[in-house]
Amino acid sequence: MNTAAWRRQAEALLTEVADATRDGPGITRESYGPGEDAALQVLERHAAALGLACEYDGARNLWMRLHEDTRPGPVIVIGSHVDSVPQGGNYDGLAGVVAGMLVLAALRGRHEGSAPLRVLALRGEESAWYGRAYMGSMALLGRLPAAALRLPHRAGGGTLGDAMARCGADVEAIAQGTPLLPEPVAAYLELHIEQGPVMVARGWPVAAVTGIRGNVRHNRVRCIGETGHSGAVPRWLRKDAVLAVSQLLSRMDEHWRVLLQMGMDLVMTSGICTTPAQSHAVSVIPGEVQFSFEARSQDAATLERFHQLMQAECSAIAADRGVRFEFDERLTTAPATMDEGWIQRFEAVAARAGQTLERIPSGAGHDAAVFAAAGIPAAMLFVRNAHGSHNPQEAMDIDDFLLGVQWLAEGLVEPPHAG
Template sequence: MPSATMIEPDLPLAERLFERLRAQSHDGVGMTRDSYGAGEQAAHETMADCARQLGLVVRRDAALNLYLTLPGRRRDLPAVMTGSHLDSVPRGGNYDGAAGVVAGLAVLAGWVRAGATPQRDVVVMGIRAEESAWFPVSYAGSKAAFGLLDAQALQSPRADTGRPLGDHIRDCGGQPELVAAGVPALQATGLDCFVELHIEQGPVLMGAGQPLGVVTGICGSHRYRAARVLGRYAHSGATPRGHRADAVVALAALIDRLQAIWAEMENDGHELTLTFGQVYTDPRQADFSKVPGQVSFSVDIRSRDTATLRLMDEHLLTTARAIATAQGVSFEWGPASGSQPAVMDPALRQALHAAAAGISAGVRDMPSGAGHDSATFANQGVPSAMLFVRNANGSHNPDEAMDMADFAAGARVLGQVLAGRAEVAVAAP
């Protein structure tokens, strides 16, 4: 049987799937596919319908992760897996996450059309709830698949409804009691590899003029989503500076000092990012004629090095304590959340580079500052890799602009690597 590593993905199918996702997800501004809600649910049904038409085996686990399988000749062998998430942030773009699932289906559709059969199962996974904009839990779907999502996480409230994650899973038809019990749908020993195609969410590939990136590692995070600084409300005209406990001034001092510490850490060789993504006063009490007595804010620290995450967190807390003492305020941090960094598999990275070279596609090694489900797989001992596809205008906004020619290059590279790992072959004519 001849090699099938060069079978062309079904790119017209990919375009149809993207258009269907766009039509069913557009909220008037961008795309909203809410985690364990109507938007994500519709996207999963779209992918399942496509898989059935291709003759793939469709199944879901207790957390409603979706598995679309082309059976292999040796079903006892560890499976080759690809895929990504299908949820989005509110008013996001059409490609973040979804491109990885669509690419996997396009690859398998090409194989089916060519009469190709893999030696081992090849699975496209549609992962639930990767975007932690909805629930304060990192990688909820992929953690649940490995039996790692505990009962406490299932009590996490959704940002818009306030209802627990477990209730939303049940509403969509899942079994949160099995998730809480740690019943795994996936075992590392049952997987040969996991390869995730994803749009780049920053400007590196656009700036370099290259369509593809091979990810070296995925950043972990340390977050305070619901922090507050508490001062004292007072009259803006009648309260002299020395008598104030101004929450806004205290937070401004913290942000300013942490920016300087960030620069110092970078100069010392640390790689990290620090973001205060939400800053707001209490709308019920704040007024232009009041000294602000409360400010709510969030902190997001990211790095591929756990020691760097710990060091920046120490700087954050130490600096806040000093400001609190000096300015007569207090800081409340609320629950901490986060994720572990992950390193991508060297052999898979080499295979992605070789496949890109084979189609003369420009490619570069690069880290991922954003988190991805591949980190869950890698940290469970599954050989994992990520392929970035160039994307204009960043991500988490309605202006994502992946060119289909770049997607085609990524799908071809993905297809070659999956075919090599799964030992795909077509019958001789």
């Protein structure tokens, strides 16, 4: 397929999925929900037009292959996710699936000498809906904890297990940790937009990902103090939950600054922080705060150290202010290293074109980390994207995308690097 045909197909596919899942200013493709279903239906229609066969696995992820390629595995998989955050952007995840479809069609007749090629449209990568990421890929690999099936939807209305069952997933097999891969996998490759500003700032249209930060998080921590009259309770008798949480986050921010000065890789976020709406009043001392806590790093020891610091600060603040902290389940994702051999393949492709493929770590999480953790060689290409991600302003340039698709395709026919 030539570049003009790639462009037409990509633009048509991306636009149709966006139109099918538009939600106000952005798009919404809920994990194991209607928007994700709609996106998969569009992908199936376009796959048929490209001469691709489709089937679903037991976690209801969509697999695509050339009709004529029925060779047994191990297979090379190009994949990404199709869900989104609420009112997010159109390219996060979806661009990688579209890239795989274009590559699969373009390599018809050119890929018989190597492993069979598959495209995988994964469900449930975003943690926004059930508080846990990588649901489709973890279920596929038999690594989704049974307890995750009981996680409640962010707006109520059932659990993750309920949503999976409605979509036709084999919830019993998932609960038992049964791997659901239809074929053994030799490698997992993923094209994805960069979700930060580095590539735009440095003028890199495409880059190779070296590794993916792991994370430790609590979706809900409760700081419980004591409500009271704002004018009648002196400071020394107050148990103010807002001030306690403010003090905690300020102390953790200082720990973060010090660890960065020591050369450690770390980011910290508390994206949810709220008091109970039913007790909101200017004249009420807040007796409860619920907040989330997340740290990410390329080093597992740094994550553990920072989590221990947070626990220690909670204990100290609880004793000082007369409050207590209650934690939900700690969720942990290990950092992942991308496969050096595949990175060098893509570098060789760029070099043949007279260009340099720069290397960059990923601060955001991706399904590639799940495959790498399962011992499957994984690699990623980032495509430059303005205005960040998880918002409607995502601005991937189609020319950058097509360059990434080209290098991905050529990397699949590039001989493995001898070094």
